[in-house]
Amino acid sequence: MTTYIVAVGSYYEPVGDELPPLKKLVQETVGSNIRRVGRFIQLALIGGGRASSQLSNEAAVYLTSGSGDVEATVGVLNTIYRQAEPPRPLSFINTVSNAACFYIAQSLQLNGASSFVSSRYFTVETSLRVALLALEQGQQKAALVGAVDSVVLPIEEHRQRLRINAQTDVAEGSHWFQLVADASDRTVLATLDAVQHFTDREALSAWLAELPVEADDCLALGQSIESDEADHWLVETGLPPFNFREAPAYFKSLAGLVFCEFVRRGAGRLIYLNRDPVGRYMAVVISC
Amino acid sequence: MNVTRPRHQAVFLGAGIHSSLGNGVEANLAALKTAPQAPTLLNNTVTDEALQIPYKLLFESPLTELQHRLYRVIDDVAEQALSDAGLSESERRNMSLYLGSSSFDIGVSEADYQRQLAGESESCKALALLDPSMANLADYLVGSLGIRGEDVSFNTACTASANALLTAVAHVEAGLIDHALVVGVELYNDVTALGFYSLDLLTRSVMRPFDSARDGLVLGEGVSALVIGRDPNDGRRRFHLRGGANLCDTYSITMSNVDGSAIAEVMTRALANAGVSAAELDVIKVHGTASLANDEAESVGMHAVFSSLPRVCALKPFIGHTLGACGLNELILFYRAIEAGFLIATPGISADAGDLNVVLNQRLSSVESGCFMLNYFGFGGNNTSLIISNQVSHYGEDES
Structure with a gap:
């Protein structure tokens, strides 16, 4: 059987000493302001939303990331070890990577399957493979597959955290693909x-x-x-x-x-x- | 290039587990025949000198040298499963790895950050979460076991290892691989312990799912591994995943919709996927977090699908809530108990219908063969229902 890509959505922005604002983009993309979410989830909403044209509400969501929601996790670690306080409930919940899947499903009114999947060196490839097989086997009819990576400032710390050298330019990215098993009523890209x-x-x-x-x-x-x-x-x-x-x-x-x-x-x-x-x-x- | 692959029956070939009950399947089964025990009260002095967090820690595995402990335990449990399955060196090399967890190796990152903070100075600032990846733990296992197949890590909260199993079975059945090693991992870490403390979901006593006196959950440590492969057709009746479903409930990121509709839907889809009716089901293994709202939602969901409930059992009173690993931990304990001749019982817990009208199995009883539903519901609205069976099947005919 053939698996079709019927929409793509992307966000790519090199980052210097300041992070580009995302709130307005989120609102423009998903039609509402999603409150109390961090940059990783905002990026997921922008990329996912841009690939969601005519998306079936039964579509599965497969999200991946090279680093995960670093901002949320670092925030909680600093709350615990620098401030000596337990994390706030929602901050803790947002460290779970599929929190982004939840907000995508909620914003796009999806009720299908949802997974955060990853592989250290084959992040995007693995998410596409899991989705492709689910479509080929008939477990899913449509899937929204995306990869998100954010930057946490300061930029020198971000490079140090990712173990890349000080001269390397860094970016944020959110890239998504809408896959369908049956494209009879869709424009195939x-x-x-x-x-x-x-x-x-x-x-x-x-x-x-x-x-x-x-x-x-x-x-x-x-x-x-x-x-x-x-x-x-x-x-x-x-x-x-x-x-x-x-x-x-x-x-x-x-x-x-x-x-x-x-x-x-x-x-x-x-x-x-x-x-x-x-x-x-x-x-x-x-x-x- | 898109090929139609022959579908193969995938069965459970071997298992390993280290939980608070013991190390190894047999030790765990022996402990399951006794009454659930109250948790340890673990002193957590990171934020409060007097804070105690109830926990079910791994049996005979002290909380020291966390990285070494993590790697030692997952290596040991993986070896238990691989030996149990009798996989050859070549089969081990070519198998694929599917790992589910909520926290992966965050405990290692925490220990590293604390070490850095202890030596922090103006010129040397501590940096949290070096070289982050959800797949670092799987990457360790790939190296440790010499795996040349693929590795996929799942992070979908409490459904993580159940979802890993669903994908692993699909890949074996599609003929992509001969064997899959599915691993569930959840070990102590401050983020999880203090996060659940903040959520005010913890009890200091034995968990009492569906009981009118339920008052919260106990966190548990647990690592388990399951080898999936094609049925060797050697005359032995083996358990297999007959069907399953995963759906996202967008009602709330922290709790299920109390009207039970999302839970009923995922159970209904799992039954349909397995090709069995609700009436044909022999036992339900509940998720049963013993929280007020989530047990209510699970109860309403079950009653919407089943006109009368089959026998119901719960595992969390024994091992605590092992979060991302509970999918595999509870599946292994459940199916191996049935193979050993008993259905898990929780005497005195939800012994009568109570306010939720769910009675848990009260005494050890035998179940020889049948279809069994195992339910898991997690943060982020991630709901998964599995149907396993040990009935003889002719794949592609009565169970396709």
């Missing part, structure tokens, strides 16, 4: 053809060798692939790289931005590869 896991490089190479190459294919490589290995895959596949903008600023779920930009471009097929430090790989294939 793309198809999500495959989200595959590979135990090692040889398994990926074998799979790529069987993949029929088309003239307008292009290759994108994930954040964990070093430049030497990137060259290897460009040579092995013979595909041109997908260049969508000058080097984007860093956030952990950058793959979400890559996929959204490719779908927006609206032509060709994207083959995306990523790896983790132990040498496992994942591939995502999207056709427009």
Whole structure:
């Protein structure tokens, strides 16, 4: 069966010493002001809301993040250890990552399944894989799949927390995809053809060798692939790289931005590869 | 590239657990035949010298060296399940990992932050939550067990490991993998302990779900693991997930809608997914947090689905509320107890219908085979209902 991408929604903003305000964007996107929520949930509402056109109220929500709601968790840790006070109830509740799923479901009036899923090096890939299989198996008919990463100031601490160097530009991102199993009454932007896991490089190479190459294919490589290995895959596949903008600023779920930009471009097929430090790989294939 | 894969029956091949009752399935089953015990009152001096938080801590595992303790316990419990399942080295290498938790390794981050704060100076500021990821714990297990399959971490509050199980079974049944290791983890941490203290949901006595005298929950530690794989068809009758459902209730982020409608809906969907009627169900394992409103919502939901309730049992009086791990902890204790020949009983707790009209099983009794519903309802309105069975099935025919 085919899984269709019928809407994408994104928010991407490089961050300096100040954080761009989000309240107005949330209100514009979901039509109401959601009170007492932090930046992570606001970002989720903006990205999710932008991908929610004609969304079925039975759609499942799959949210992922590279770092999770750092602001909420750091806030609670500081309340406990710096102020020596128990956390406020709602602050504690918002440390649970699926709090963002709740606010999305409530704002978009959804009552389907809802999950926060994650994998350290394959954040976006894993959420898409879980959603794709649920659609392929008929467990879900529609899904809103998104990846959110926020910045917690000061910016130097944010870089230190993420263990990136002081020169690296950082960004916030919220990138979402509306997937459906039946697109008969929808405008199709793309198809999500495959989200595959590979135990090692040889398994990926074998799979790529069987993949029929088309003239307008292009290759994108994930954040964990070093430049030497990137060259290897460009040579092995013979595909041109997908260049969508000058080097984007860093956030952990950058793959979400890559996929959204490719779908927006609206032509060709994207083959995306990523790896983790132990040498496992994942591939995502999207056709427009 | 989208392929139609053959569907395979996935069964429970092996289990491991370390809870407040004991370490290992057999130790836990032995303790389940005795009466539930009151919790330990744990001194938490971080915010108040006199604060005591009721807790069911892991059996014979002192709260010291938290990172080492966490890794030692999950390694041990995973090994219990893998040995029980008899997986070969190759099968272990290729299996995928599905981990559910509410707190993952936050206790490790807390200890690190406290260490930094103790040495904080003008030139060296302490920084909370270094290298954050919900999947750090799964990443540890991938390395520790040499897993080359995929890993997926679930954080959906009290339904986390139940949702991990749903996805794991789906992946095995779809033929994507031969084996899945599902892990539920919940260990002591200050954020959870003080968070629940702030919510004023805790009792110092034994939890009494659905009882007219219920007065709150006890937090519990628990780590469990379950190996899922294709049925080896060796003549042994094995438990399997026959169906399930997960839905989001948007009534409130902290409590279920007391009209029971969202809970009734997820149970109804689970029954439909499993292809069984309410009348065919033999036992319900309740979520049963012993809080006033949530037990009321669960009761109303059950009565909306079942014209008369089948036998009902509860696990939390024994092990406390193990939050994100309760999905797997309670499933393993429930199904292994039935395999061992008894249905869990909580004598004296909800012994009569009371204000919620729910009677919990009062004495150890046998159940040989049947269909069983296990319910879990969490913060964020995340509701999951599982239907498990040990009835012989011919997958693709009577249980497809």
